[in-house]
Amino acid sequence: SQQGEEDPQALSIQEGENATMNCSYKTSINNLQWYRQNSGRGLVHLILIRSNEREKHSGRLRVTLDTSKKSSSLLITASRAADTASYFCATRMTTDSWGKLQFGAGTQVVVTP
Amino acid sequence: EAGVVQSPRYKIIEKKQPVAFWCNPISGHNTLYWYRQNLGQGPELLIRYENEEAVDDSQLPKDRFSAERLKGVDSTLKIQPAELGDSAVYLCASSFKGVEETQYFGPGTRLLVL
Numbered sequence: 001s002q003q004g005e006e007d008p009q010a011l012s013i014q015e016g017e018n019a020t021m022n023c024s025y026k027t028s029i030n031n032l033q034w035y036r037q038n039s040g041r042g043l044v045h046l047i048l049i050r051s052n053e054r055e056k057h058s059g060r061l062r063v064t065l066d067t068s069k070k071s072s073s074l075l076i077t078a079s080r081a082a083d084t085a086s087y088f089c090a091t092r093m094t095t096d097s098w099g100k101l102q103f104g105a106g107t108q109v110v111v112t113p
Numbered sequence: 114e115a116g117v118v119q120s121p122r123y124k125i126i127e128k129k130q131p132v133a134f135w136c137n138p139i140s141g142h143n144t145l146y147w148y149r150q151n152l153g154q155g156p157e158l159l160i161r162y163e164n165e166e167a168v169d170d171s172q173l174p175k176d177r178f179s180a181e182r183l184k185g186v187d188s189t190l191k192i193q194p195a196e197l198g199d200s201a202v203y204l205c206a207s208s209f210k211g212v213e214e215t216q217y218f219g220p221g222t223r224l225l226v227l
Binding site for chain 1: 156223
């Protein structure tokens with residue numbers, strides 16, 4: 001079973017718009033990470049947020065974490081066609097001592113020019 | 114810096130045939146992971162190596178799957194015999210102990226079992 005669940009499953013927006021996707025998880029975590037996967041490619045690490053952090057930025061990415069609600073959100077601002085990809089959240093649970101990540105099913109984002 | 118290398122990229126086999134996937138992690142990364150990704154799903158961990166030791170293989174179907182990581186560098190994942198349900202993308206990832214668990218993924222091997 002997968003720890004994280006992303007919402008929505010799919011998202012279609014136009015270039016320049018913001019894209020927001022959410023991730024919910026079930027058990028206590030050490031950190032939560034977001035990855036991107038372009039079609040036919042491997043996953044690329046985007047950003048990591050620790051359990052004691054509430055918000056983090058990286059370029060056009062903004063991640064929030066609410067541990068009381070066991071949820072996180074990823075915001076991509078001013079989206080570009082190149083942002084078209086699947087986005088996965090991955091959690092490292094506190095019960096795991098060695099970096100095991102549990103991935104959600106992903107949000108498929110399509111950005112049209 | 115070279116990324117994680119996997120081969121082959123694509124493999125089509127008939128059921129009951131054996132198949133093997135190869136992974137070369139990023140130089141210096143002591144942790145190596147094999148994941149399986151079904152269509153429309155996120156990756157699911159099959160096995161994790163720390164150097165040459167398999168530290169987590171609880172998700173590996175041991176009746177037909179096997180893996181090895183000789184000398185703590187390259188790794189091979191084998192399926193024998195393959196079943197229709199094994200069709201998926203097999204991803205290899207590596208990470209460096211001490212850095213916050215950022216995993217670097219290879220492009221994957223897309224397996225189709227007919």
